[in-house]
Amino acid sequence: AEVYERLYLDPWPAKHATNLRLLQRLLPPPRQPALRWLDLCCGQAWHFQQFPDVGRRIGIDLSPAQLQQAQRRNPEAVFACADVLAAPLPDGCADLVTCFWGAYC
Numbered sequence: 001a002e003v004y005e006r007l008y009l010d011p012w013p014a015k016h017a018t019n020l021r022l023l024q025r026l027l028p029p030p031r032q033p034a035l036r037w038l039d040l041c042c043g044q045a046w047h048f049q050q051f052p053d054v055g056r057r058i059g060i061d062l063s064p065a066q067l068q069q070a071q072r073r074n075p076e077a078v079f080a081c082a083d084v085l086a087a088p089l090p091d092g093c094a095d096l097v098t099c100f101w102g103a104y105c
Contacts, residue, residue: 001065004044019100020050026096027051038094040084045070047100048077058094060084 009016027035035055039047042059043066051057057077061067067079080087084099 001044001063001069004066004069008043009046016046019047023047023051023098027054031055032095035096036094037096037098038089040097040099042066042070042079045074045077045079047098048074052076060087 027037031051031053033055037048037051037054037057039045039057039059042048042061043063045057045059048054048057048059048070052074057074059067059070059074059077059079060082061070061079062081062083064081067081070077070079
């Protein structure tokens with residue numbers, strides 16, 4: 001978790017700019033305070049940091065160390081340490097579901 005930014009954020013600014021453009025299309029202003037955004041394999045929740053005005057943000061990741069950083073950076077978000085393939089996610093639990101980091105791996 002301590003070298004995460006150096007390994008996964010800093011080397012690929014173009015990839016992250018593309019992600020942000022996609023999210024700006026999906027989350028146009030004004031942001032909906034009631035919107036529920038679920039990010040699977042959220043890591044340190046970098047994407048959440050870019051959109052702090054989105055209503056309810058929920059992140060799931062396997063790494064307690066990553067989630068500790070995610071919570072520190074996004075204190076108003078909710079995080080769960082779980083395997084996204086086994087997490088009990090009921091239908092309709094989110095308005096937007098993303099999986100940026102997990103999809104790359």
